[in-house]
Amino acid sequence: MSTPDTWFDATVIGIRNLTPTVKEFRLQYPLALRLAPGAHIDVQVAIDGQTAMRSYSVVRSDANGQIVIAVKQVQGSRGGSRYMASLTLGSTLKASAPVSNFEPVYGPHHYLLLAAGIGVTPMLSVARALVAQGASLQMLYAVRSKDEQAYLPDLQDLLGERLRVFSADRNERLDVAAEINALAESAQLYLCGPIKLLDAAREHWQAAGRHAAQLRYETFGSSGRYLPQDFTVRVPRLGREILVDAGQSMLDALSEAGIAMVSNCRRGECGLCAVDVLETDGVLDHRDVFFSSREHAGGNRICTCVSRVAGTSITIEPPWRGDPDLSHTTVL
Ligand code: FES
Known part of the structure; x- marks a missing residue:
C-alpha cells in the first residue's frame, strides 16, 4: 500500500452538517503544517475490521494545526464515508500531512474552475489562491439540488458574480463543451467532479485541440458508474482466484493475497497499478483518469486502485516481475 511517510494523530474537534449528505470535520493536528492550494490529506479508515486509506481535500487550515475537510456520504461507498460518519467529537484518527497535486500554475491567463458536488472542496482553496493573486477567473459549480450546495456562501463571498451555479433540480444544465x-x-481549466464529468471535459478539451497541460483535474475514486459489489479476480499465470469484497479495492485484495503489485497515487491518476484484462464476466467500471475514454472502451487494461467490475469476475495478467518470490508489493 502506498502510504505517506508520516502519520499524525489528529483529533476531531468540530463536526457540522453542511448539507443532508455532506459533513465537515475540523481536525486538530499536533503541529501546524504547510498547506498548498488544492491539497488533500490521507486518512486511515477502518472498514469491516480492516484498515484502508482515503483521501479528502483540505477546505482550510490555520496556523494552530487545524485542518478542515468535508466528506460526502455516498450511497454504495467503499466504506470510507461510513467510517467518517461514525466519528464523534474527541475521536482520533491517523492522518497524513497535506499534499497538493492541484496547485494552480500562476500566470496572466484566465482560469475556469469547474466543480461538481463534493468536487467543490479542493476548488475552494484554489479559488482563494487565485483571488489572492488577482487572477482573472470564473467558477462553475454544478449541484444536484439547492439542498446540496456545500460552501455556497463562502464561494459567493469570495467570487460574487464570477460564480455561476447549476442546479439539476432547477433543470440548469452545465454545457461543458460550450464552456x-x-x-x-x-485559458486554464481546473476541474473536480465525478468521473463522467472528467471524461466529458477531457474529450471536449482534446477535440477542441487544446493543450493537455492547461487542463488540470483532481479526482475522487469512489465515483464509478455502478455500485460496488463483490467480484472474483482470476490470475491464471499464478493459478489464483481472489475475492474482492465491495468495500475493498482490487489493488488491496491482490496485495493482501501476496500478488506483487506496484502503486503510487491510489487515486486513479498515475497508472502504476494497471493490469492487463484477459476476460471479464460483467462490465468494467473504470474510475481512473489515467486512461483515455478510448482506452476505457477498449477494456484491455484496468487501474486496480480505484476501478472495479460490475459483474462476477475478471481475469487479469498482473505485472510480470520475473521473480518467483511474489510476496512483495512495490510502492513508488
Ligand atoms: S496507484 Fe496510481 S492509478 Fe492506481
Whole structure:
C-alpha cells in the first residue's frame, strides 16, 4: 500500500452538517503544517475490521494545526464515508500531512474552475489562491439540488458574480463543451467532479485541440458508474482466484493475497497499478483518469486502485516481475 511517510494523530474537534449528505470535520493536528492550494490529506479508515486509506481535500487550515475537510456520504461507498460518519467529537484518527497535486500554475491567463458536488472542496482553496493573486477567473459549480450546495456562501463571498451555479433540480444544465469552446486559447481549466464529468471535459478539451497541460483535474475514486459489489479476480499465470469484497479495492485484495503489485497515487491518476484484462464476466467500471475514454472502451487494461467490475469476475495478467518470490508489493 502506498502510504505517506508520516502519520499524525489528529483529533476531531468540530463536526457540522453542511448539507443532508455532506459533513465537515475540523481536525486538530499536533503541529501546524504547510498547506498548498488544492491539497488533500490521507486518512486511515477502518472498514469491516480492516484498515484502508482515503483521501479528502483540505477546505482550510490555520496556523494552530487545524485542518478542515468535508466528506460526502455516498450511497454504495467503499466504506470510507461510513467510517467518517461514525466519528464523534474527541475521536482520533491517523492522518497524513497535506499534499497538493492541484496547485494552480500562476500566470496572466484566465482560469475556469469547474466543480461538481463534493468536487467543490479542493476548488475552494484554489479559488482563494487565485483571488489572492488577482487572477482573472470564473467558477462553475454544478449541484444536484439547492439542498446540496456545500460552501455556497463562502464561494459567493469570495467570487460574487464570477460564480455561476447549476442546479439539476432547477433543470440548469452545465454545457461543458460550450464552456470550453468559449474559453480563450491560453485559458486554464481546473476541474473536480465525478468521473463522467472528467471524461466529458477531457474529450471536449482534446477535440477542441487544446493543450493537455492547461487542463488540470483532481479526482475522487469512489465515483464509478455502478455500485460496488463483490467480484472474483482470476490470475491464471499464478493459478489464483481472489475475492474482492465491495468495500475493498482490487489493488488491496491482490496485495493482501501476496500478488506483487506496484502503486503510487491510489487515486486513479498515475497508472502504476494497471493490469492487463484477459476476460471479464460483467462490465468494467473504470474510475481512473489515467486512461483515455478510448482506452476505457477498449477494456484491455484496468487501474486496480480505484476501478472495479460490475459483474462476477475478471481475469487479469498482473505485472510480470520475473521473480518467483511474489510476496512483495512495490510502492513508488
Ligand atoms: S496507484 Fe496510481 S492509478 Fe492506481
